[in-house]
Amino acid sequence: MVWPTILLLLVVMPLGAQAAPGGSVFEQVAVKDNAVIWPLDALLEHIARQLADGRDGMRTVLIPVGRSLQRHAAGDAHYFDSPRAVIAITGEPVSATAPLLKDRLYLGHHAVAGVLEVISYHEGSGRFEFFIVDDYRAGGTPHLRAGNRGMCLACHQNDAPIFSRPNWDETSANPIIARLLASTGKNYDHLPWRHGVDVPLAIDESTERANLLPVAQRLWAACGDTACRRQLLWRTLKSRLTGLPETAPLTEDPALASLTDTWQRQWPGGFVIPEPDIPNRQPFAATLPWQSVPTDAATLRQLADVAERFDALALRPPRDRWLLDDRQTPARVFHALGQFFSNTDINALTDALAADDRTVTAAALDCRFAQRGARRNVDCRLGETLHLQGREQGDRLIVDRLVIDGRSRPGLVMRATQQGFVAAGATPRLSDGRAIRALRLDPSPPVLALADDLTRLSAAVAAMPLPDKTPLQRRTVLSALFAGLDAEGPAPVEAFAPLATADRGERARDPALAPFYRHCALCHSSTDAFPPGFLRGDDDTVHQRLTDCAPRMLRRLSMWEHPAGSREKTPMPPPASAQASDIQRGDDLTTMRAWLAGRLATRGQRVDTFAHTAYADLPPCAIYPESAHVR
Template sequence: MASVLLSLATMVCADTAPPALSAAPAPTWAVDPALAGDELPPVGRSLFDHLLAEPGERRLPTSFDELRRRIEAHVVRDPAAAVPGLKQVLIPLGRSLQRLAGGAEPFASPRIVLAVDEPAATRPGRAGLLLKDRLYLGFQPRADLLEVISYNEAAGRFEFQVVRDFRPGGSPHVVYARRALCLSCHQNGGPIFSRPGWDETNANPAVAARLLAHGPAFEGVAVARGVDMPNAIDDATDRANLLVAAQRLWRDGCGGDDDAALACRAALFSAVLQQALSGGRAFDRDARGWREQVLPTFAARGRAQWPGGLAIGNPDLPNRAPLAAEGVEPSARLDVAAAYDPLLARPPIEVWRSDDDSLAQRAVIGLVPFIAAPDLARLDARLAARRDGATRRSLRADCRFARTPAAASDAPQRIDFSCEPSAGAAGGGLAPNGHVDVRGSRVVGGRVASLRQGGAGGELRALELGAGPLQRAGQRYRARLPLRAGALSARAADGNAIEAIELAWGGAEGNASAILVEDFAPVAAAIDSMLRSAREGRFDGFDAQAFRRARLLPALEEGLRMPRLDWCCLDARGLPAAAVDAPPTEPSSPPATVAAARAHESFYRHCAGCHLTVDRFPPAFLRGDAARVDANLAQCAERLHVRLSMWQSPPGQRAKTPMPPATALRAAGSNELAWRDGTELASMRKHVAELLRQQTGRAPDVAALLAGGYERLRPCLDEAAGAAAPTRH
C-alpha cells in the first residue's frame, strides 16, 4: 500500500501534465461504404434474379409495363395501405447517374422510380417471394437502361444490378453493377430517397405541370399524384435501411458457431416469432433463453466488437427543389450542389448503443420483417388448429366501467372499461383497457386499446373484440368475447394465444378475465429440435450466417408437421450465370510523356472505379488507349479542375462535392486530411491546370470557371472528344 501511495504522490507532484483522457471509441458502421465487398454475390443471388427465373417467366421482359406486371403477380394489395399497389414516381430533374440521359427536354422523358412495399402473394405449394421493401427500380427510357436494387437473402445484403438494352425489341441482359461505384452514393448499402417534401418528383405541382405538357402518364405512371406516393417510397427505404443492420446483429451479436452462439440464436429466433405473432407488439423478456443466453452474450460481444456503438447508415437525401428559382436556365436545374449531392459523405442516421440491452431488443424488432405475412398466417392457423388439448388459464383484473348513452335510438351503447391486475395475479396479470359496443342483448364489437402485461411482458395495443351475447342477471352483466389482432390470433408476450376476454360488471364496478391458451409450446419444441440438429451439424440455420427465411421457417414448419412448400430464395441452381458489369481493360500502350504517365497512374488509381466504364454516366474519361485518355482528360479538364480543387475549400463552402469522394479515399486507406495536403492530389491538380493553361494561355481560376454555373462548363465527354458512343435516344 505504501508503494502505491508513493507512486500517486509522485504523479501528483510532478511537473509534467497528467496524461490526456483517452478519446471515446468511434462507432462501427453497420454497413461501411468504404468496404463495398464482392461485386458478384458471395453466396446466393438477388431477388431480381429469382423473380426473372420464376417457372414460366424465364424470358426477360423488354418493357417496363411487362416487368411491372410480373412483379405485381408476386404481391397482394394491402387494404390498409393509404396508397395500394406498387409505388411509382416520376423524377425529371433528379440526382441519379442517369439524370442527364433525358436530354435537352428532361420533362419529356422523366426517370421512373418504383418501390415494392406490399405483402408477399402465395401460390399453391409455394411460400412466395418476399419482395416487400426489398426491390427497387430506376428506369430512364431514353437510356434503355434499368437500374435494380434488390435483396439477397442468402448473403443478407442488397445487390445492385443493371439491365442493358432494356427496350421493346431489344435484347436485354442483366449484369451486377460495379459495387464501389454504387456505394459512393448508396452509402448505407441499400436504397436511398429524398426527405419531404419530395420536390424533385411529380408530387411537386410545378414539376407535374411541366410533365403534363408532354402527356398524362409515362410508361403507365400517372403524372397527377400527391405526396402520398413518394412518402410511401421514403418509408420503404427507411425500413429497408434497417434490414442489413438487423442481419449484422443476428450474425455477430451471438458469436460464431459454438454451442453457446447457436443457443443464443435459437432463443433470439423464439423471441422474433413471439414478436411477429403478436403483430409486432411484444416478446417475452422473462424467458430463460432470453435472460441467460441472448442478453449476456449480446452485452459482452457488443462491448468487444462495437465499443462506440453501431452506426446506422443514412438512406435520406435532403429535399431538393430544382424549380424553386424562377428564371434559372435549364442547365442550372440539372446541376446538383454539394449540399444535395448523394456523393456527399453522410453521417450516421443514428448510433445504436452497445452498453445496454437495447441491441438485443433491436435485433428482435429488426428481424421480424424477414418473416412474410403469409408465413405468420400459416403458423398462426397451425397453432390454432392444435389448441384442443392445450392448457387454458384465466388471468383476472379488477375494473371500472363507464356507460355512454347511445347517440341515437338505433346506435349502439358504448361501455368503457379500465382495469388493473387483481392482487396476487399470476405472472403480474393482464390488465385490459378499452370499450365494447352494446345493442340490445348483444355485444356487437369493441376494442382493447391496451392490454398491459405484468413482469417483462410490456403492453399490447389495438386488439379487436368480436361479437357475442350479453348475459344479464338483475343489474349484473356478463360477456365472453373473442379477441383478435387483425388477421392473427391475439397473443401475449410469451407467444400464447389470448383466446377471449370475459367482462362482468354491475354499475361502475366489475372485472375482466383474459383466457390464455398455451399453444406456443409446439413452437418451442420445434426450435429445441432445430437447435439439437444445429449442434449435430445437420442444420445451419443458427450458424453465423444471414437470417434466412427460407432456411429457418421450413425447419420450423417441419417440426410442426405442416405441409411442405417450395421456398425461395436460397438455391441459385438453374439460374443463368451471374456476370459483373466488367469495365474495359486499361490501355497497354504507355502515355507519351513521363508526366502524363504519372497523371494517368494517379487517375486510374483513384478514379477508375467510377470513370473506367462502358457508360456515358458517370463520364468514362479513362476509357480507351493512352492517346484517347489524354484527349479525354483535356476535354474534361474544366470539370476535373473544379472537382479536384474543391478539396482546398472548407466543406461548408464547396460548390460541388470534391473528387474523388470521401468514401473512395477511405476505401484506398487514406483520409480527407491526408489527401487534401498530399502530393498525389497536388500532382493531379497540376496536370489538369497545365492542360487548361495550354488551352487558354492562362492559369485556371475556379471562381471564374463556376461563374456561369457548373453545368455550363465544357461537357465531359462528348462525341467530338471521342467518348463512348451515345446511348440511343
C-alpha cells in the same frame, strides 16, 4: 418518346448462367424463361401478382431534375419529357411461400437512357445487390448485369436504398413539377404519377425499414454461437407475435453473451446506424406554385447541377449510435430483426399454431352488458391482465378498447363462430404470449379461450441448426419453423450465384496515367455513359478524353482543398469511395492536377480560364458508348 403499348413482349436477357431460384428477389420475379420481362408495365404487372394488394403495393414517383447518374441522359431540354421513374415495392406478399418484396425491391427507370436500375435484396448474400438492365427499350436486347458495387456505395453509404427527406420537392408530388410534367402530354409508361406527398412518404418509410436489414445482419453475424442466434430469433418472433417490444436488457440474457461480448469489444462507442436519407432539394426553390417556370435548356442545365450540400456523394454522418446499456436498445435490436418477417408470415405462423388446440385453456371473465337497441355493449375484465370494451352487432364484436397489462392495443373486429367470437386477422396475445383464441359471451359465464401455443414455436426454434457465418434468411427460417409445426412453408434459400460484374477495361501503359487509374478507374473505366468512361480505351484515346474532361476534373479535384460543407461541388473521387482514402496523403492529387493543366495548355487554355465559370457551364465531360441512345 413513348413506346407503343401494344408491344407486350418478353425480350431475351443473356444471363450467362440461368438465374437460380436462390437469386435476388428481382431475379425471382422479373426473369421469366431466361428473359427480363419487358415493357415496364408488363414487368410491374408480373410483380404485382406476388403482392396481396396487387399494384396498390407499389409506390411510384417521377423525378425529372434529380440526382441520379441518368438525369442527363435526355439532354438539357428534355428533363420533363423523359423523367426518371422510381418505384418501391411496399406491399405484403400474397402468402408466406411467396417471395417477400416489401422493402426489398426498388426500380429506377429512364426510358431515353434505356436503363433499368435495380436494388434487390438477396437472402443468400444477406445484403442488397445492385443491378443494371441495359438496353431496356423497344427494339433493344435487355441485358442484366451486376452493378459496380463500389461505385453504388459511394452514394448508398448505408448498403441499402436511399431517399430524400420531406418535402420531396424533386418528385412529382411537388405541384410545380407535376404541372410541368402534365404540360408535356406524355403518359410516362402509364405509371400512376399524379399524387400527393403520401406516395413519396411511403417510399421514404420503406427505405427507412430497408436500412434496418443490413443493420440486423451485422448484429446477427456478431452472435458467435448457435445458442445466441436461436435466442435472437426466438425473441424476435415473440415480439412480432405478441406485438410487444422486447425490453429485457441484452446484457442480462445469458444466451446472448457472445453478442454482448462482441458489442463491447467492437462498438464501445455505440453500434453505428447509417443514414438512409439525403437532404431535400428544391429545383424551383424561388418559384411559387402558380408562377411560370423557365424551362429553357440553359436554365434546366443549371437546375440539374447538384451542389455539395445536396449531393448523395457527400459523406453522411451516422443517423444514430445504439449503446449496449441503453434501455431502448433491446426494442431497437429486435425491431430491426423483425423486419425479416412480413405480416403475412406472422399471420401464417399464427394459423399454423392455431391448428393444434391441445394447449387451449379457459379463463372466466367478469363482464358487464348494456343493451342499446339492437346493439349490446360489452365491458369485460380478466383480473388486472385484460380489459376489453366493445359492442356486439349481429355476428360481430367490435372491440374499441383493448388494454393488456396496462398497455393499450389496437382495436379489432371479432367474428362469431361455434367457439365464440374469434379475431379477424392477427390474433391478440397476452403479455406472457398466450393467444386469445376465442371470446364466448353466451351462455353465461363468459369465458376467454387462451392457447399456450408459443411453446411449440420455441421447440421449433430450438431444433433449428442456424449455422455460423450464414446470414439471417427468412425463407430458410420459415421453412424450418413450418416443418416443425407440420405446416407448409417456403423452400429454403438455395446457393448464392452472383452475376459477373462488367469488364472495366485495360490499364494504361503510360505511367503518367497511373494516378488516374488508381483513383478514378472504379467509376470511369466502364462503357457506361454515366458516369463518363474517360479511362476506357488505349492511351491515345484516354489522353484525348481526359483533355476534354480536364476543366470539370480540375474543379472536382480542387474541392479537396476546402473543408466539407463549404465546397461548391463534392470532390472526386467521392469521399465515401475506397479510391479517395489516400488521395490527400501522397503526391497523386498534385500530379493529376498538374498533368491536366498541361493538357489544357496544349490547347492554349489556362486553368484560370475557367475559374469563374459555373460548374454547369464548364465544357461537358460526355463520353457516350456507341450503343447509347441519347438525345
